[in-house]
Amino acid sequence: MPRVAPRSSRRSPADRVVITGLGVFSSIGIGREEFVEGLRQGRSGVKPIRSFDTTGYAYANGCEITDFEPARWIKRVPLAELGRASQFSAAAARMAMEDSGLSEEDLRADRGHISIGTTDGESTDFDQITAMEVASGRESMDPVLARRLSANRLSAAVARELDLTDVEMETLATACSAGNYSIGNGYDVIRTGEAKFALCGGADAFCRKTFTAFYRLGTIAPEYCQPFDKNRKGILTGEGAGVVMLESLESAMARGARIYSEVLGYGLNCDGHHPVAPNQAGVARCIEIALADAGVEPEDVDLISAHGTGTKANDVTETRAIRDIYAGRLPRTISLKSMLGHTMGAASSLAAIACSLAITEGFIPPTINHVETDPECQVDCVPNHSVPADLRIVQNNGLAFGGNNAVVVLGKYEED
């Protein structure tokens, strides 16, 4: 089949944006190599929750990271000054920088940008400071925790840890699509020439608040997350961070950097419809905006990494929206949340990293825990086992409370 090259191939290298470094903390693996193996094997990050007392909940599984050693990664900022989400952010940014082959000195030589997406910011600290208040009164809140709570600390932690001054930094608090918001923002920052590099991604820490909120809404699965399955029962909350190094193709070529994928474009929109329920028309429109921005047609897309939370409502609405754009020719559509749980603000950035690795390593990660596809979803979700594939263009969906949709389109970088 003749393939149309994405519009970006007609742009100059200075106007193209590539991913050259990956920082990954996930419940199925820390670092690029472990993460690839986890994705290839269809590893599950599900375990009984240990980070807070789950007495009284009928079930309490989640996707926590049990082997995070912040001191291995965070060398400059005193750990006590960072909450868990800031630690994830700083550690993943350092890992992405090291993976890109750039040094702190290299980064200091240029204008840079840091954006970290999050749903809940320092949620673990909020849990703890509230517990202190409940136990011994408001006078007893720990000042160290109080100083860590502002969401902007996540992005500021990256600058402090890498000792960067000439960086604009923001924490994008657009809930569960924040990772895609952040990568899209980095793409624009590079293309407008505002910065030479951008460290972008998302982070969230496991917390009582989020688990409880979803539990109360009846959307926590008792055991496993089963996206697109007829008997799916909901999400499992998770945690982690994914941060990527973005730079222009020109910059990457000049230094001979390894290129994981090219950001071809992205789309943002808002359902403006309901505080929590996704809206089919809004999601479809966002996909349309993203594909147009990337200059690709639906038939060019080889894989969709869905938001795919595993709730009844999301998976039906999202697959219908995809079908609105793709008509009868749906590419394979997977959900990484089957393995990672819902890592909130990190979700779409971890998914973007997984898509980039799928492109470079030549395989499609599976949707695990899959028994029987829901006839209302009707997707080939690559059940349970990864498959080899030559992927050229991948669409990564991020949906969120507030109707904050963000879709990123990634492509394989092929030299002319």
Next chain:
Amino acid sequence: MMSAPDNIVITAWSAVSPFGIGQKSFTDGVAIGRPAVSVLDRARWDGPDERACLVPGFEVREVLGKGTRAMNRVAGLAVTTVGRLIESVDPGRTWAEDTAIVLGTSTGSSQSTMDIIRASLTGERPYDVEPSLVPYAVMNCAAGQCAIWYGLKGPNATLAAGRPTGLTALSYARRLLLTGRAKRVLCGAAEEYSADRAWIDFHARGGGDAILGEGCAVFAVELASAATTEPVATVLAVDSRSCVDGDWQAMTARCVQRALAAGGSDPAEVRAVCPSGSADTPGQAERAALAGIFGPGVPVWDVAELIGETHAVCSAFQIARALSAVEHGREMAGRLVMITSTDTSGAVGAALLRLGESR
């Protein structure tokens, strides 16, 4: 001096502030120059402070009417402000997919977040939390509510950058406009007063007195080259950086100098400076940097002394303070104002505005 083609302009704005609801309350309050501080009703606000700068009489249901029972204060402030802005310039509600929202925050609502956690910790069952509160305990709720209320289906972003958030939001808005992702951006920030925020701030600052403020300020921002109405101000430059060595004065000066250079201006052209007004170490260093660059005689517009420490919305209120000068008379028309901000997290920012003509 002409605007660069990629400059952005502010074409309309509104604010809900301790001076009251709407732009006129704000400009009048600034003109009178009396601090909008009041003694807190301890039955309503169980915080550590005696006094605060609250939006007078602001109760969500009274201001916005039915269907807002669960809506928290920060969303109420944002929905009210955006509504006022839209009423003033788009009463026919023609804005939809071409209009973005970019709203700054610190933690969304500490109150809503902690209410859920408290309910979980103290309820008979750990999941006895109020489901209608759940979306309000997520930081993007205020921006999402604005989209729902006014049918704004363009990009909808919530961002946090400490006190300079209002400046970073302008920078993000400019990027959306330059890349054609929106035709106009409603850009600003919101912060609510709550007992929980007050206690967190009390402990974070190590105790002692403080006067916290609250509110929301939102600006309609367009590309200068595509603006449909006469601007109230042109944003000549926004520059933000990170202070990692504690030398806030040097980093503030660097941002100011870079903003001047990007705006093609020199210090002598700047007729007023508008600092964060924070009493902390970065805030004091910020003032020293401004005095060093612009001299001791430059007028200093300190909005914090009028409306308190407003955290996430602080720099948006500084922008509003600058814009209100246009409404006070013709003498500031066409003049330059430098706005600066610092935050203990390390964020530092400066924005150079050229004020427009009074309307």
